[in-house]
Amino acid sequence: MGSILVKTNLPNHLYSGKVRDTYFINDKYMIMVSTDRISAFDVVMNEAVPGKGEILNSMSTFWLEKTKHIIPNHFLGNIDDVINTKVLDMDLFKNHINKDIKSRSMIVKKAKRLDIECIVRGYIAGSAWSEYKNNNTINDKLINKKLSPAEKFDCPIFTPSTKAETGHDIPLSEKEGKNLVGHEMYEFLEKKSIEIYNFAHDFSREKGMILVDTKLEFGILNDEVLLIDELLTPDSSRYWDLDDYVVGKFPPAFDKQFLREWLLNSNWNLTYPPPKIPNKIINDTKKRYLESYKRLTS
Ligand SMILES: Nc1ncnc2c1ncn2[C@@H]1O[C@H](COP(=O)(O)OP(=O)(O)OP(=O)(O)O)[C@@H](O)[C@H]1O
Numbered sequence: 627m628g629s630i631l632v633k634t635n636l637p638n639h640l641y642s643g644k645v646r647d648t649y650f651i652n653d654k655y656m657i658m659v660s661t662d663r664i665s666a667f668d669v670v671m672n673e674a675v676p677g678k679g680e681i682l683n684s685m686s687t688f689w690l691e692k693t694k695h696i697i698p699n700h701f702l703g704n705i706d707d708v709i710n711t712k713v714l715d716m717d718l719f720k721n722h723i724n725k726d727i728k729s730r731s732m733i734v735k736k737a738k739r740l741d742i743e744c745i746v747r748g749y750i751a752g753s754a755w756s757e758y759k760n761n762n763t764i765n766d767k768l769i770n771k772k773l774s775p776a777e778k779f780d781c782p783i784f785t786p787s788t789k790a791e792t793g794h795d796i797p798l799s800e801k802e803g804k805n806l807v808g809h810e811m812y813e814f815l816e817k818k819s820i821e822i823y824n825f826a827h828d829f830s831r832e833k834g835m836i837l838v839d840t841k842l843e844f845g846i847l848n849d850e851v852l853l854i855d856e857l858l859t860p861d862s863s864r865y866w867d868l869d870d871y872v873v874g875k876f877p878p879a880f881d882k883q884f885l886r887e888w889l890l891n892s893n894w895n896l897t898y899p900p901p902k903i904p905n906k907i908i909n910d911t912k913k914r915y916l917e918s919y920k921r922l923t924s
Pocket residue numbers: 641642643644645646647648700734735736737738739843845854855856
């Protein structure tokens with residue numbers, strides 16, 4: 627079934643999220659490793675999906691490359707590129723890097739992160755649907771039009787949230803967002819985020835996938851705004867299969883559909899610890915991640 631990478635142990639550990647482990651090379655560059663860990667409902671499962679990290683890393687790399695005409699990003703290269711071209715001194719890591727790590731890693735420029743999650747939505751789903759249904763608002767903005775589940779917005783909307791160190795991110799109204807990063811910066815981030823969403827949405831649609839919504843992060847390096855973090859992966863975005871799409875009903879998420887459905891039917895209370903996931907669900911999940919990568923890149 628292919629190799630599996632759940633934990634990493636390189637020198638200079640900086641940070642571990644639910645899925646990725648980050649190490650610093652020096653004060654300007656970092657290695658980001660996407661492991662095969664998988665989370666659902668914000669909880670990391672005990673089982674991992676073999677090769678998922680490689681798929682996520684390849685997908686991010688693919689999109690970072692494809693969107694760099696819209697805004698420059700943090701990608702420097704993969705580990706082999708950087709070692710071969712000797713751009714950076716990687717001696718410290720030499721004995722720790724094997725092929726499982728290489729295939730799941732990228733080397734990035736370290737930026738000063740802007741503490742705002744730039745979310746763009748082309749269709750109503752997820753937390754935006756809940757807020758709309760309860761209050762007729764999205765990020766506190768009144769929605770005058772009647773919307774059905776999964777309906778496409780006339781134009782994609784920018785619904786940023788806080789980047790919380792712990793706990794859940796909180797949606798920001800336009801005013802709150804502008805107070806947080808400044809008026810001009812807010813408008814710049816909104817414009818660039820929507821441009822990237824539109825580009826990726828149209829590209830994905832040609833491949834039979836709907837990019838429903840996505841989360842982008844930005845940082846500052848040498849007075850320039852850079853796109854950072856993972857880009858347009860199924861972990862940071864919601865994709866639907868075009869074949870499943872009808873207005874009025876939420877299609878399942880392209881990638882985690884089997885896992886989520888299985889978990890919801892398992893009597894699990896959606897808090898740690900997670901239940902044991904059957905192999906079939908892990909295998910089906912792997913197939914879906916692979917399928918999304920293949921569709922996008924074929
Ligand atoms: N080029 C960069 N410069 C500085 N910080 C970055 C860069 N790229 C990503 N980051 C930050 O590194 C961190 C990577 O974290 P990671 O995605 O692994 O975990 P997380 O976002 O805290 O949680 P989750 O697992 O839910 O995604 C994020 O805080 C992100 O903002």
